[in-house]
Amino acid sequence: KAGVTQTPRYLIKTRGQQVTLSCSPISGHRSVSWYQQTPGQGLQFLFEYFSETQRNKGNFPGRFSGRQFSNSRSEMNVSTLELGDSALYLCASSSDFSGNTIYFGEGSWLTVV
């Protein structure tokens, strides 16, 4: 069974640009959540989607958004990139409705210059 797949793995963007990251969950998983990992702030929850609906959102500005498609694949978008958005963005998926067991992908490394 394939794990959580994230693309692209590495990308460099310029300040002010926008970026879209993609996530394919484990087959059969309907919950997808996103986390930001930085050396200073650690792992922080961005948002979670289940059956195309956002169920929960962390404390991030509106520049961070996401969506989930009918096949459970998810995308997150960051607009008007800032230098501080440089981070590892992790997608995670879960099979349970309540999202108990959460499996992470290997992440997308975003560098904003």
Next chain:
Amino acid sequence: QQQVKQSPQSLIVQKGGISIINCAYENTAFDYFPWYQQFPGKGPALLIAIRPDVSEKKEGRFTISFNKSAKQFSLHIMDSQPGDSATYFCAASVSSGSARQLTFGSGTQLTVLP
């Protein structure tokens, strides 16, 4: 109140020794406590998890001890091996409606010396 405090920040252990990482939380609504292991360049991998109705859970060399009254939980790695060298994160979650979000500790960088 959503914080999870993790210590130590780094830990060096000799091969065969016991590694102990501690976490403390404030939010009594937390009802799921997983530990994740992360190697450089990889995403966090679920290691072991516990619920507050159990005081201890063991899986192979990894044991979680849970103290509900003290609001603390810890990871014990028995017979630590160089391959265990990684960053370990404790986490906690609470059902928010039907959703869950993980609140992570700050991580412990474990180095096991050969």
